[in-house]
Amino acid sequence: MTPDILGRFRIPAFSVWRGRFSSSVGDLVSDRRTDRWKSILLIVASFACGRIAWSGEVLLLPLAVVFPLLWARASSRSIAAFVAAGYFLAASRGLPQGVGNFYATALWPGFLLWAAASVSFIGVHATVWTGRDDFSSGTKVSELPRAIRYLLAMVLTGLPPFGITGWAHPLTAAGVLFPGWGWRGLGATAILVVLMTGRRWQIAVAILAGLYVWSATNWTPPKLAAGWMAVDLKQGGTLGRDGSLASQRDLIDTVRKGAEAGDDVRVAVLPESALGFWTPTVARVWQEGLRGSNLTVIAGAAVIDSRGYDNVMVALSTDAANVLYRERMPVPGSMWQPWLRWTGQGGAARADFFGNPVVEVNGIRIAPLICYEQLIVWPVLQSMLHSPEVIVAVGNGWWTENTSIVAIQKASVSAWSRLFGLPVVMAFNT
Incomplete structure (x- = not known):
């Protein structure tokens, strides 16, 4: 009788445990x-x-x-x-x-x-x-x-x-x-x-x-800086690669005609790399070409030496021609290649980290942003720490064909401009 009793109790207990498991x-x-x-x-x-x-x-x-x-x-x-x-x-x-x-x-x-x-x-x-x-x-x-x-x-x-x-x-x-x-x-x-x-x-x-x-x-779009003009170009990959004086004079004519058609334009902004290599000859050609006008031109160029190059903005007028801004963060990989410098090869673009966050043109403090700097955060925030009056953003986006990269750059600059309530001038080549 005992086994029968045990069976009655053990089997149901095992069934409950198995069900729970x-x-x-x-x-x-x-x-x-x-x-x-x-x-x-x-x-x-x-x-x-x-x-x-x-x-x-x-x-x-x-x-x-x-x-x-x-x-x-x-x-x-x-x-x-x-x-x-x-x-x-x-x-x-x-x-x-x-x-x-x-x-x-x-x-x-x-x-x-x-x-x-x-x-x-x-x-x-x-x-x-x-x-x-x-x-x-x-x-x-x-x-x-x-x-x-x-x-x-x-x-x-x-x-x-x-x-x-x-x-x-x-x-x-x-x-x-x-x-x-x-x-x-x-x-x-x-x-x-x-x-x-x-x-x-x-x-x-x-x-x-x-x-x-x-x-x-x-929503309202960012306001434009009064007296400033953006000169957008559609020269594709040829922009800045034609070093002839004729090409420079054609660009000067484009700028002067655009300024004359505008409303009291005092500063014209050209895209990144618009002038190609920055040389004393290019500077003299532009100064002569701007003679008789009160126009100041901000344009992209490249300053080259034996160790590499700087991607820059230059300021041109009849009275002066000088480098205004050196890019803080060139495009990693394609432009900024620090390993070349570490190995003694050179030839790549230099990054002027945290340098010249604000520069002055005609007494106006501007926050300059070249191309890649418009996609990241720290260059624009560093510039904002110095209370600029205008954001100037330039780019050479011919290589972004069939992508939304230039549109994203413009959207980012527009957002920062609206956040800080600053006028903006954007000039791109596509």
Whole structure:
């Protein structure tokens, strides 16, 4: 009778244990499947976020503020890295085609540069990521460490060395969300971005939506500087490569005719590389060509020596011709190649880090930005610390054909101009 009694008790107990075990395994498998789909959706959403925010339309920039939310919702460090990769690669998608155009070669070198450029952005965001739960200690992670970590990520990707490739920075959206607020608007945007990483992200999204609707409804383009004229050119890859005096005189005629057709134009701005190599002969030709006018011309050129070259802006008038500004951050890889200098080869563009953030033309303080400097954060913010009166942005975008790179540059400059309430002059060659 005893075995029968034991059987009656043991078999049901084993059945209950087996049922509970099966249920736990089923729940675990279900949770893993759910996490997998959530992770896939986060990566897809981050790609869409980067693609749309950085499409070249200034009013779409606030969508970049959603990226920190997607990053914070990642279930692991590896998923956070994939989320960062999706956002960055989508935002910089024009790079492979642009590199192919620049070097007149296949797309694969561009894909290699594209991947290399993403390493710092992805690495920073993967390193500072922290989960919602600390499974090693069994305790909950408070929101403060995560907020501090993302704040650190913003600083690191905004400043050198990581900020050298710090494209698609969410803080660029400050000019759309808080136009005219200046540094206060930048701080408010940083707070909003940090809130996106916390448990009350729904409130942050609601605030973002409200600010966006208000800004989009009341948006006005950046104002132009009175008495300034931008001379856009469509000379493609030939700009600056024809060193003949006839070419320089044709450019002078274009500038003078444009100034005469304008309203009291005193300063004309030409694109990056417009003058080609900067020499005493080029300076004299322009001074003679401007004789009889009160016009000052700001134009892009290259100053060459035995060690390499500087990508510069020069200022020309009948009375003077001098280098106005040396580019702080040339395009990494194609222009700025520090390894050549380290190995004693030379020949690449020099980076004048943190040099000449503000220069003066006709008594007006300007914030100069050449090409690549318009895609990253620290050059413009450094210039704003010195209270400029006008933003002057130039570029030579012929190599960006079939991409949105020039449009993104213009959108970024427009956003910074609106944030600080400054007039802007933009001159591009395409």
